[in-house]
Each structure stands twice: as structure tokens, then as C-alpha cells.
Amino acid sequence: MSRTKVALLGAGFIADIHVESYHRFVPDAEIVAVFTRKADRAEAFAKKNYIDRWFSDLDQAIAESGCDVVDVCLPNFLHHRTVLTAARAGKHVIIEKPIALNLEEADEMIAACRGANRKLMYAEELCFAPKYERVRKLVNEGAVGKIFQMRQCEKHSGPHSDWFYDVDQSGGGALMDMGCHGIAWFRWMLGGQPKTLSVYAHMQGGLIHQGRTRGEVNSICIVEFESGAIGVAENSWAKQGGMDDRVEVYGDGGVVYADLFLGNSALTYSDKGYGYAMEKAGSTKGWTFTIFEEAFNQGYPQELKHFIECVREDKQPLVTGEDGRAVLEIMNAAYHSARTGQKVRLPFQSKVKRPIELWLG
Amino acid sequence: MSRTKVALLGAGFIADIHVESYHRFVPDAEIVAVFTRKADRAEAFAKKNYIDRWFSDLDQAIAESGCDVVDVCLPNFLHHRTVLTAARAGKHVIIEKPIALNLEEADEMIAACRGANRKLMYAEELCFAPKYERVRKLVNEGAVGKIFQMRQCEKHSGPHSDWFYDVDQSGGGALMDMGCHGIAWFRWMLGGQPKTLSVYAHMQGGLIHQGRTRGEVNSICIVEFESGAIGVAENSWAKQGGMDDRVEVYGDGGVVYADLFLGNSALTYSDKGYGYAMEKAGSTKGWTFTIFEEAFNQGYPQELKHFIECVREDKQPLVTGEDGRAVLEIMNAAYHSARTGQKVRLPFQSKVKRPIELWLG
Amino acid sequence: MSRTKVALLGAGFIADIHVESYHRFVPDAEIVAVFTRKADRAEAFAKKNYIDRWFSDLDQAIAESGCDVVDVCLPNFLHHRTVLTAARAGKHVIIEKPIALNLEEADEMIAACRGANRKLMYAEELCFAPKYERVRKLVNEGAVGKIFQMRQCEKHSGPHSDWFYDVDQSGGGALMDMGCHGIAWFRWMLGGQPKTLSVYAHMQGGLIHQGRTRGEVNSICIVEFESGAIGVAENSWAKQGGMDDRVEVYGDGGVVYADLFLGNSALTYSDKGYGYAMEKAGSTKGWTFTIFEEAFNQGYPQELKHFIECVREDKQPLVTGEDGRAVLEIMNAAYHSARTGQKVRLPFQSKVKRPIELWLG
Amino acid sequence: MSRTKVALLGAGFIADIHVESYHRFVPDAEIVAVFTRKADRAEAFAKKNYIDRWFSDLDQAIAESGCDVVDVCLPNFLHHRTVLTAARAGKHVIIEKPIALNLEEADEMIAACRGANRKLMYAEELCFAPKYERVRKLVNEGAVGKIFQMRQCEKHSGPHSDWFYDVDQSGGGALMDMGCHGIAWFRWMLGGQPKTLSVYAHMQGGLIHQGRTRGEVNSICIVEFESGAIGVAENSWAKQGGMDDRVEVYGDGGVVYADLFLGNSALTYSDKGYGYAMEKAGSTKGWTFTIFEEAFNQGYPQELKHFIECVREDKQPLVTGEDGRAVLEIMNAAYHSARTGQKVRLPFQSKVKRPIELWLG
Numbered sequence A, B, C, D: 001m002s003r004t005k006v007a008l009l010g011a012g013f014i015a016d017i018h019v020e021s022y023h024r025f026v027p028d029a030e031i032v033a034v035f036t037r038k039a040d041r042a043e044a045f046a047k048k049n050y051i052d053r054w055f056s057d058l059d060q061a062i063a064e065s066g067c068d069v070v071d072v073c074l075p076n077f078l079h080h081r082t083v084l085t086a087a088r089a090g091k092h093v094i095i096e097k098p099i100a101l102n103l104e105e106a107d108e109m110i111a112a113c114r115g116a117n118r119k120l121m122y123a124e125e126l127c128f129a130p131k132y133e134r135v136r137k138l139v140n141e142g143a144v145g146k147i148f149q150m151r152q153c154e155k156h157s158g159p160h161s162d163w164f165y166d167v168d169q170s171g172g173g174a175l176m177d178m179g180c181h182g183i184a185w186f187r188w189m190l191g192g193q194p195k196t197l198s199v200y201a202h203m204q205g206g207l208i209h210q211g212r213t214r215g216e217v218n219s220i221c222i223v224e225f226e227s228g229a230i231g232v233a234e235n236s237w238a239k240q241g242g243m244d245d246r247v248e249v250y251g252d253g254g255v256v257y258a259d260l261f262l263g264n265s266a267l268t269y270s271d272k273g274y275g276y277a278m279e280k281a282g283s284t285k286g287w288t289f290t291i292f293e294e295a296f297n298q299g300y301p302q303e304l305k306h307f308i309e310c311v312r313e314d315k316q317p318l319v320t321g322e323d324g325r326a327v328l329e330i331m332n333a334a335y336h337s338a339r340t341g342q343k344v345r346l347p348f349q350s351k352v353k354r355p356i357e358l359w360l361g
Helices: A013-025 A039-048 A058-064 A076-088 A103-115 A130-140 A174-189 A294-298 A300-313 A321-340 B013-025 B039-048 B058-064 B076-088 B103-115 B130-140 B174-189 B294-298 B300-313 B321-340 C013-025 C039-048 C058-064 C076-088 C103-115 C130-140 C174-189 C294-298 C300-313 C321-340 D013-025 D039-048 D058-064 D076-088 D103-115 D130-140 D174-189 D294-298 D300-313 D321-340
Strands: A004-009 A029-035 A053-055 A069-072 A092-095 A120-122 A147-155 A196-205 A216-225 A230-236 A244-251 A254-259 A266-270 A286-290 B004-009 B029-035 B053-055 B069-072 B092-095 B120-122 B147-155 B196-205 B216-225 B230-236 B244-251 B254-259 B266-270 B286-290 C004-009 C029-035 C053-055 C069-072 C092-095 C120-122 C147-155 C196-205 C216-225 C230-236 C244-251 C254-259 C266-270 C286-290 D004-009 D029-035 D053-055 D069-072 D092-095 D120-122 D147-155 D196-205 D216-225 D230-236 D244-251 D254-259 D266-270 D286-290
Touching: A004 A013, A004 A058, A004 A300, A013 A029, A013 A294, A013 A300, A029 A039, A029 A058, A039 A053, A053 A058, A058 A076, A069 A076, A069 A300, A076 A092, A076 A103, A092 A300, A103 A120, A103 A321, A120 A300, A120 A321, A130 A174, A130 A244, A130 A254, A130 A294, A130 C266, A130 C286, A147 A174, A147 B216, A174 A196, A174 A216, A174 A230, A174 A244, A174 A321, A196 A321, A196 B196, A216 A321, A216 B147, A266 C130, A286 C130, A286 D286, A294 A300, B004 B013, B004 B058, B004 B300, B013 B029, B013 B294, B013 B300, B029 B039, B029 B058, B039 B053, B053 B058, B058 B076, B069 B076, B069 B300, B076 B092, B076 B103, B092 B300, B103 B120, B103 B321, B120 B300, B120 B321, B130 B174, B130 B244, B130 B254, B130 B294, B130 D266, B130 D286, B147 B174, B174 B196, B174 B216, B174 B230, B174 B244, B174 B321, B196 B321, B216 B321, B266 D130, B286 C286, B286 D130, B294 B300, C004 C013, C004 C058, C004 C300, C013 C029, C013 C294, C013 C300, C029 C039, C029 C058, C039 C053, C053 C058, C058 C076, C069 C076, C069 C300, C076 C092, C076 C103, C092 C300, C103 C120, C103 C321, C120 C300, C120 C321, C130 C174, C130 C244, C130 C254, C130 C294, C147 C174, C147 D216, C174 C196, C174 C216, C174 C230, C174 C244, C174 C321, C196 C321, C196 D196, C216 C321, C216 D147, C294 C300, D004 D013, D004 D058, D004 D300, D013 D029, D013 D294, D013 D300, D029 D039, D029 D058, D039 D053, D053 D058, D058 D076, D069 D076, D069 D300, D076 D092, D076 D103, D092 D300, D103 D120, D103 D321, D120 D300, D120 D321, D130 D174, D130 D244, D130 D254, D130 D294, D147 D174, D174 D196, D174 D216, D174 D230, D174 D244, D174 D321, D196 D321, D216 D321, D294 D300
Parallel strands: A004 A029, A004 A069, A029 A053, A069 A092, A092 A120, A147 A230, B004 B029, B004 B069, B029 B053, B069 B092, B092 B120, B147 B230, C004 C029, C004 C069, C029 C053, C069 C092, C092 C120, C147 C230, D004 D029, D004 D069, D029 D053, D069 D092, D092 D120, D147 D230
Antiparallel strands: A147 A244, A196 A216, A216 A230, A244 A254, A254 C266, A266 A286, A266 C254, B147 B244, B196 B216, B216 B230, B244 B254, B254 D266, B266 B286, B266 D254, C147 C244, C196 C216, C216 C230, C244 C254, C266 C286, D147 D244, D196 D216, D216 D230, D244 D254, D266 D286
16 A cells, blocks of 8 residues: 655645655655745755745645645645645645634634645644653543643743744744644543633743743633633743743542653753754753653654544544634634633634734724 | 749640740740640640640630740631730730631731730741742842742641541641742742732632531632732642642742652652651551651741740741731631632732631632 | 565464554565464464464465465573574565574574675664654754663553563573564664674662563673673563653753553543553553553564565665674673672674573573 | 850852842841951951951951850861851851861861850751752651652852862862762761762863863762652853752652752843842843842851840751761762772771862872
8 A cells, every 4th residue: 555645735844744654654744745834945845855846836735746645734824725725635734723713713714624634634643642642641531630721831931933923924923833732632632522611821922932922921711611620721932941831630530740841851961062962952051951752752653643543544533623623613712702801701702803802902 | 033933725736836845945935834625635635745834724824834925736727815814814826727717816916915015926937947948038139030829838638636527627728728828938038028019810629528627628819919929829638648738939030849759758668667757648558758857847846946045035936927917817718719710909908707608618 | 566475473462463454554464374283372363463374383384375475572591593494485584582492593593694695684673663663762862962872661561471480491580582572673773783882781680570580580781892882781571550662862962751551541430440551551440551552662563664675675784683683692791790799791692592591500 | 145246258140149048037136357468358148148247367266256156267287277256255156067078177176065065067058948848857757658669950050259169279170069969968868977878979060161260160979868769969160051959858758859049030021131040040031930039048147146036045956067067978988989980988087187188089
């Protein structure tokens, strides 16, 4: 059986991680093409990564690459258009977070893929991160009893690319960029599709990115589920010292703490510094927490491998467009809450183009 | 100069810690008497701790013990009456948290001590815990820049004495019992008397103490200060595995994490178990985190030594009745928020007898 | 190109890990047969792991399974005979540690594979453990300057199978079983084939396995290399609380600490316990360190994948029979040192059948 | 009862720690004088620390300060002469490690104090460090069963004062300076006066102090006791990144790990840096481990308080000159072992002036 052909759409930070993941861990997939808007960057990316074809036109990349699958690693505002095009062209789709800028877009994307009988996987890697999956399994074994509180933090000093700071392109700041992980993970831990009752959020703008973005730079959300459990998502673009991704699970019979970066790292002291410690770590002089197998530990290879299997074996992905939509709905409610100072009940309908409008007004 | 005479009011868990602290670290103080309601317990406590006199009548203890100072380690509902009596008798007062059941009581207590020209110290030990004080000092040096978020957790599996579970005696549950620490510490970190803008809280009842208390068993509060900084206080009576007391401070120039229990402990594996690992640790078989100098690391001796110095040198305590009142006001607002699902703005007036009525209605 | 056919020789603890590793991470390999001495165990293992053929006769397994490669997961005393048979049959060989019972055997095994023009890989997984490889890379970048000391610990409460305790079958105790890892890793960190100057060892017998084995139950070795660097290998079958595998690297410009078990784990507290925390963890009630992706984090899949690549692409394995022999020579010298109380200089010639005879006399 | 009068002999790094310890934690003692060789430094030290008198003549300091006690914080080569003078003058003595340059000196010092009926305490602070004392207590409760191995590390990047590097003044390098702690602590853990069977040591010179000292810069010793337990002391002046002081205790029923610096610290990330993180930490930019109550956590106040109590209540100190002598004997044997490459049996007689001569020859 031949390998599944993937067109990689995007050539930024996350595309690099996907390439590494396919090459090292997903032998059944083959990246046949890459797209990015600048032709020379597309070519350079392709050559560096042994990809045969490159495109600077999105429609062509989808139509002419001969791909079975598109892997969407593009800025948020391009998600909707890309998925619609891909579905029409009969491609399966895996899409990076967040699913779209608004719920209407998400609904259309889901409908388009369903109508074309194509798979739409929402690429939430935390549902595949092996340490967190270990946590989930022991929770499912009853190790900590019934969950009453979870916490997930995802914090660093700000994204790689400028488009994130432009809320017209991104739809929001730190919550939109990173809070989607925590919210998706809470749902995952509670069985996949728990009923969400409400969300409360507090947001702070400016901070170290004053003048650079109108988006929230630091946020905290409390998501309340039908079981009574709450999930506390803390997200920041203002946290110095490298990436922080950690979880806490409190049950009536125990607790679990897990941490993907500091908690997996080698502890290094270097007088002179060295090449790389972890995502956004900054200087490597003095003490650093040196992470290894960064992509694997975050679940990217496992997630992509799962999707390729779903395509090849015609299975339903474990995390779907509907999950992406549910996360987006909760984020919408969170922005509204940050504006009103009130807990917002779900379901939450909203017609805004971009979630952050619900906060900024 | 002779030693300052202390009457210890109370003979429970916290009184034990105060006795150890005085005896080992406060040579200028002398415990001259102990009071607890049951005469035989009073006598036993006194004898065990080499205290000359014991009382089972509170008024007598204050009036006849010859003390300069009363140290109030009594259930919450007795705080008001005790401090008024002590002030009238011309005694200086140090009082365990929370200051009182309601703001009216607090105001009367503060007024009584002021009227009698006696000192009233609010015994918030986290303002003296040496590791947290180290954190505060480096923050004040500018190590992490301007604070935008703090977190303080204080969690265990529930209090020692039954009166805590009776909200008529305690005034509330996990927030009232433990949230006062985080809230006081946020204020302390922001200079002592920062203006508090608002508080939001979510509370859960029942859990592992179902049927035992009407109080909240798990709570999270977001306190917003005028600087824009927020403090997140997480408190639980449902957290298994022993005491958790930890802080995180996020500034625009760095972060600090500190932890009084796991973070100070020796890591032990014992096949057979041993005597004691830490507060509420449960079994000591298998892996445990063995804490040392538990009182010192939480700041009790330093707090008591400071108070005795204030009395002897006629100085103003660093943490006063007014601070206790400010914490209580924020907790009142938190209970109200937990009921309404809304962020509650400060100042917050309330006439309830007990804070928890604002939540339970 | 078809998959490389592997005959798995052995069906114990380590064979399980190899099967998991091949299945999940080495798509170019196919396990075509398994051998173990008891026919019913062979069949059960094969069926559980979807292996088509099973053998209870070693020679048949090698001759009739149609394999390209044999993967030797057998008790130490069978290594020599197995590799000679495999080489004669024209099979490539990957062999678990230690390479053999004595140097003469090792020499014959190396010669047999060389004579048959077959590859012989010494399966030292620590040379592939991703966290330790991360450490090696940063050391090679100069992060810690020139190494002057290393430490590697490998400790647990004793092996799974009874044959380990019988020194006639194993050749030695904790050093023979686990010290080979540290010694191989020191050599690897120093470039692969550093000249070894001397070794000193101290050994203890009995302890928790009193009456069960004549082998050493706890050992410490100091290996001195030509560069002046020393490696300290600490190994134990008497360490409670689960597997410990950790390294320290001291250079004149820095240090690195890394830990494969506690240092990668989720921290769990469970009232009731749960299924599995880590290798030899014992009870899972109370606090445990829950490891994830145990095989991956120890380097087994990476090691096996490397070997299959070497076979398919006709490359020299990074760790060879000669390395296994060098480690065995150092262990021999260590046993001699433990007897004499003297640092033993390398090269060290010895005619003993089993290393432990050099200690026991 | 008036306070016990202490003459502090020395004004270097350790004298600072003693002053802080007396002032904050030993109310029954009063530092009445300080001696250091340079008059202006003596005066400055005295004034900074509110000490009434200062001396630049050692004999005068002892004779004229009116002290009850001398606290010897002087370079090693002055220990013998100082203690003899003090004993003759009828002073009690507490002396920093190591007790003396050679066994003959130690014997004379012990005899002099005994002859004068004065106390001689050997100031091994690890016997008082509260975390390590917690470990000792749980070991004594049987928590880890019978000890078969201990490890103690004491490592940093080199001492403060130049005299340490001059082996004529110090008598040795990293082992002499820091190994005394581990060796004393092993004995302490085994009940105080266990019979020592043998010692083996490996030493390295040069490293980061090439050309600066002839002393060993890195060392490892294996001390074997009659019970069969071994203690592994690792000591370094070449370890970057700040002080390391940690212990491991392995028993047949469990293990304990404890760490005085990293293991007690707050974890800080600072963009700009701050004043002080821990002993010899170097830069405070980036990640640092911020220690608090450094003297208390190492046991200095507890040690000094104990000595003052012994003097006041005429009790035998828990750690005596004889213990200092025993440690010195083991260190002598270690230097001899490092030269010969052989395990050296105790008792070990030697007539060298300085231990390091046994290594350098």
C-alpha cells in the first residue's frame, strides 16, 4: 500500500515541527508539497526538507500537488478559506488550532468536509502528548477518584510570527493562541464531549507587548462542566524563561501533576552557553532546563500518525472539527466574560467576526 | 528587662505550633498561662509544655494570668469576644486568621484595641515565611520586573477540628480557613495596602466532606488590584497527599516559583513507614515528602518574635487588624461573587453575620 | 523493499520491550519468530504479539525462521553459543548486555560475526536514550567544557527472573547486570573508544537478597580514562522504590544532571492505587512517580531502529561487539579490584569463566 | 544569668556566618571581641557587627577580651597554636573544620583542652543542619531499614580566600576543605563513633585552578565502616553553578534523598538579574535557584547554640575534638590511598606535617 500524500500548507514554526514528525515517526505518510506565500521561502523549505514540490499559490497547492491530505499550518484567518477549498477538492484535512476565526466559519468548514465525505481532524496535540496521555489513563483507572479541578498552563514570552499580534489575522491574543490547548484538554480529560456549563475569564493587555498588539497578553479562564468539575486555563505571552506547559488534576481520591518542559528536562549549567535549551528559552548561559524530543513530548508525531491512520483505515479521528468548534465557542464566551465581568453560560451564540471583539467591544 | 508574658488562648493544632515557636525561637517571651474550655485538656497542655498556669475560663485567663499579651488561637466565632475582653483588660493582642466572622466585629476589635492603646497584630505567617520573604525581597529588588500575576495555593484534605466544619463557628469553609493566607500574601507582595479593585470566586461544596459541612470545600478566587496585577488564590479541603503551600509570581521581567512543603522536603521511600512526614500527609509508607522545621518554614516563630519585639519596643506590627479586616472584606466579596457569578467590586459592604451566608444565601 | 525479518530469541522482560519497540517504532522490521525454551510460553508470547512462528528449540529458531537478523534477549550464559550459531547461519546479530560471560567468548563471538561478514551490534540502549543523547550533544557543543567526572546510577530492587541470581548463568550480580550500562555510557560520552586507564570497585553481597544469590547486590566502580576524566558507576539490586537511572556530567565549564525515571515522571498521589507507575515501583498507593513511554525514554526503539537501518543500508552500528567486550573487560577488572582492594590497570587479561570468580575467588 | 562571652577569631566568610548565627539565634551568647591579622579589617568587622572590641594580635584577643569561649574561624595552619593558647588561658573552644593539619596537632589540642578542663567542640554543621537531622531521625526510626550506602556531595567552584589554595596553610585541597563534612556526617549517621575499616580515594588536581594550587581540586572517597555500610564523599572546587550539598541514604528498607541548596530553593528567572542567589552562584541572570536562610539551613545557628548550651550547662558537645581527629585520620588515609591506588585500612598512622603530602609525595 503506497504512502499517504500530504500537502503541507504553511512553512512557519509549526510546519517545521510537523515535517520533523512525519519524517521521523509517520512512515505511512509522504509530504509531497509545501505551500507558503513567498515563492523563495517555499522553495527553500522544500529543499531543506526533501519535499519534491513547492507552491506559492494556495489553490494550486491543493489542486495540483496530488495530495490525499492537506495539513493546515497557516495563520488563523486563512483556515476557513483553505478548508473549504480542500474539501471541494476532495482532500482530507488536518488543521492546527484554533479551528477558525468564528463559529460560522467553523460550521461551514465542518459542513464542507462532511458534505465531501472527507475527514476533518482538529490537531490538538495535548490529546496525544504521551505524558498527559499517561495522566489520562491513570485517571481513567480511578487513580485520583472523581475529578473536581484541573489546571493547565501554557505560557511563554510571545509567538514567533508577527501575524499573531495582529488581531485581524489571529482573532485574539494569548487565549486564542494557547488557551485553546487547555480548554481542549479539559474536555478530553472529561471524556471528550462533556457538557460545558459556563466560563469566566480575566484578561490583561499590553504588558511586555505594549504597542505591539491589541490582543490579550495574559489570561485566566475558569471553565465549569456539568459534572461540577472546573478547568482553570492560564495562558500568557508575557512569561519569561521559556515555554511552560503543565497540568494539575485534583480528584477526590488523589492528585497528579505533570509538566512537559521543566518536568522532562535535563538540568544544565553552562558558563559559555550552548545552542538550544527549549522553545523560547532565551539565553543558554547559566542554568537552563534542556528539553529533548520536544515534538514527541508534545504529541505532534502521535497526533499526525493517528490522522494518517484514520485516513488509511477510514476511521473517525479522536479529535474532530466539532471539538475545535466547541473550544472556539468556549473561547468566545471567555472573551465576553472578560468584558462583562460575569460568568457566561454555554451554549453561547455570537455573530462577531473575531472572538476578541467580544472583549475589546 | 524581664520577658514578655503571654497568655495562650487555645490548645489545638495551631497552639502547639505557637508553643514550639515561642520556646525555641522567642527568648524574650514567656508563656505564663494557657486557656482551653476543658479543664483537663488545659492542665495536660500546660504540663506537657512547662506552662505554669492553666484556665478553663476565658475571662479569668485574660484577667488573672498576669499576661502582657494574649495570643488568640481560638475558633473563629470566639475571636471578637476575646479581643474585646483582652483590650478592655489592657492586653496586647495577636490573633490567628481570620480576624473575625464579619466586618462589624472586625471594626469593633480594631477600635477596642486602638481605644485601649494596645497593639493588635494579625498573625499572617506567610508574611514571615522565610522562603516567601526571600521571594518578596528579590521581587522588590526588581528581579522579575513589575508583577502582573501571582498564584498562591493552600490545600490539604481538611482541618483537624470539628468546629471548622460547622459554618456557624467558622463562618465559612476552605476559603475562610485558608484563602485568607493567599489574599493577605498578595497584598503583602504589592506593598501592604494596595487598592483592591475586584474579586471573582468559584466554589464547590461537598466533595470528600459531603454531609459533614455546608461550607465550600474547594475554591478559587481571582483578586484584581489597582496596579492591574491579579492574585489567584486556590484553596482546598479536598486535596489528598498532605499540605500544599506554593506561590508563583509573574512579572514582566521574570518569574519565581516557591513551595513550602514539597519544595523543601527530603524525598523518602520507606517500606515500613515512619512517624511523620508533613502536615496531613497520611500514610508514610512508600514515597513521601518529609518536611523539616515545619513551623520555621511557615514563618510562625518569625511572626511571633516580631510581635513580641513590637510590644517590647512599642513598634507598629507589620501586619495589623486593618489588614485582617481588608482580607475579610475581600473574602466577603468572594462569597458574594460565588453566588452571583459576577466579579464583585471593592469596597464591599455587607451586614451578614458570617461570610458564607453570602454564598449559601 | 521488504521488511527486515527478525527472530526474537527470548521471551522475558526485555523481549517484551523489544517487541513493543519494533511494533511501534521500527516499521522496516518484522518479527517473524520467537524462541523460548518452553513451548507453551513461546506459543503464548507469539500469539499475544502477533508473531507468526514460535520455537522452543534455539537452533531451529535460527535456522528455520527465515530471519535476516537475530535479536538475542537470552540469559547471559546462552549468549556465546547463540551468536556463534547465528553467525554460522549467516544472520546479523543484535545482542543484549552483557555481551558474554568472559572475554574469550566475546572474542569468539566477534570473530564469528566478522568471519561470516555479519553485523554484531551491542545493544546499549543508553547510547540511544533521547534525554542522555541530548546531554551528549550539548556536551559535544562545549556546553560544560571538558569533562572531568561523570556519574551514572542504575538501581532497583532486583531482577525479574531467577537466572540472574544464579551466578553460573549470569556471571555476576548487580554490576554485571546493570553496571555495564554506566561503563558503556562513560565510553560513549568520551567519544566511543577512550583509553581506559584503571578501575576501582567496591562490592557488597547479601543485603535484601541474602541467601538468594552469591552475586554482588550493590556496587560502586570508579573508572579512570586517559583524559583524566573519571566515571562513577553505582549499581544496586537493593534500592527500594522503583528504577533509578540518572547521570551527572561535570566539566570545567558547567554541569548537567539528567534522570530517566523520576526526572521524566508525572507525580501522582492515589488513595486507592492504580495499575503501574514504573519498573519495579511496587505499590502505587500514596505518592508515586508515574513514568510514560518507558521504552522510548530508555532508548530501546531508537537502538533497534538504528540496527535495522545498519542492516538494510550496510552501515556499521554505532555500538559494536568490540564495545561490549571493552565493557566486559572493565567489569572483569572491577571484580578483581573488589577482591584486592586495589585500583586495577587496563588492559586486564583474565581466564576466568565468569567475572564474579575474580571477586569471590 | 549573664550571656556567655565569645571571642571570634577570624573575620572571613565563615566568621560572617557565625556572627549572623549568634546574633539572630543564640541569645545566650555575646560576641565580645573579634580578631583578624589586619587591624583595619578587625575594626571594620567589629563596627559593622556591633562588636565592642577588636584585636590584630591573636594572643591578646584570647587573653584580654574577657571571653569565656573562643570560636576559631582561622586558616587551618593556625588551629593548633590557637587552641593551645586558648586552653592554657582557660577558654572553651569551638573550632571550624578541619581540626588541624595533622594528627599530632590534633592530639595535642585535645589533650590541652582536656588538661585545662575546657570543652573542645568540633564545629561540624552538617550534624545540625535541620534537613539532614530530619533525615537522621527518620533513619533512626527505621524508615529505611539498615543503611548499606550513603553519599554526600559538597561541591562548588572554589574557596573565597587565597590561603585555601596554598597547601602549606590549608594542608590539602577540596577533600581537606569539604570532604571533612561528608566523612563526619557518615560517622554521625552511623551513631557517632562507628569503627572505620578502610578508605579509598581518587583525586584530580589542576582543572579550573591550574597553576593556582597544588591541592586536589576534585576528589571522591569511599569510606567503609564495620557495619558493612559505605559512605561515598564527593568533593569539588571545580563545580560550576553554585554550592551543591546533598545526601543520599540507601537502606535495605528504603531510601532518602535530601539537598540543602537546590532542594530548598525558590526557582527564579530574572531578565536583569538580582543581588544574590546562593553561595558562589555567579550571575543571577536567567534561571537561578534562590536559597533562603542559608546559615540556618546549613545548621550553623543550631551548632553554635548547642555549644553555648554545653558551656553554660556543662554538657559534653555532641561533636568533639575526637571526632575531628577521626575525620582527619580518614582524610590522611584517603590521601595515601589516592597516591597508592589501594584501599587503606584504618587505623592509619602518619607522621606527615600536612595530609596532602601523602598524595603528592
